[in-house]
Amino acid sequence: MSNVPDEMLYTSEHEYVLKNDAGDIVQVGITDYAQGELGDVVFVSLPKVGEKFDTHEPFGTIEAVKAVSELYSPVAGTVTEVNDSLDSDPAVVNRDPYGAGWMVKFRVADDDELHGLLDASAYRKHIGE
Numbered sequence: 574m575s576n577v578p579d580e581m582l583y584t585s586e587h588e589y590v591l592k593n594d595a596g597d598i599v600q601v602g603i604t605d606y607a608q609g610e611l612g613d614v615v616f617v618s619l620p621k622v623g624e625k626f627d628t629h630e631p632f633g634t635i636e637a638v639k640a641v642s643e644l645y646s647p648v649a650g651t652v653t654e655v656n657d658s659l660d661s662d663p664a665v666v667n668r669d670p671y672g673a674g675w676m677v678k679f680r681v682a683d684d685d686e687l688h689g690l691l692d693a694s695a696y697r698k699h700i701g702e
Contacts, residue, residue: 575606583696584647602675611637614666617659624652648686650679
């Protein structure tokens, strides 16, 4: 069974969104379910700070031993921070997807977009748990 923290929001493409105290900044990564399906992560390609993305637009890729998958922006916004530690240790995504394995932080263009994401209960149903 996958770890699906209640305090996060989720996409059907298996990204998570964690709101922080700043309000308009969210942390994004892939879910525990997604890292388990991918297998051993060997490379992560992420955008640069300042890049802007629309909702559902690919913002990077994640490569595992089994497959390469695109990463999709859960909201429209601007990248404010990138987890550069994934360059030297991409496998941290497998070990700690919700902590040290986060990928990017976005400044959300429109908070209303967060209402379109799945809550933990809906995401659990989406992955069949």
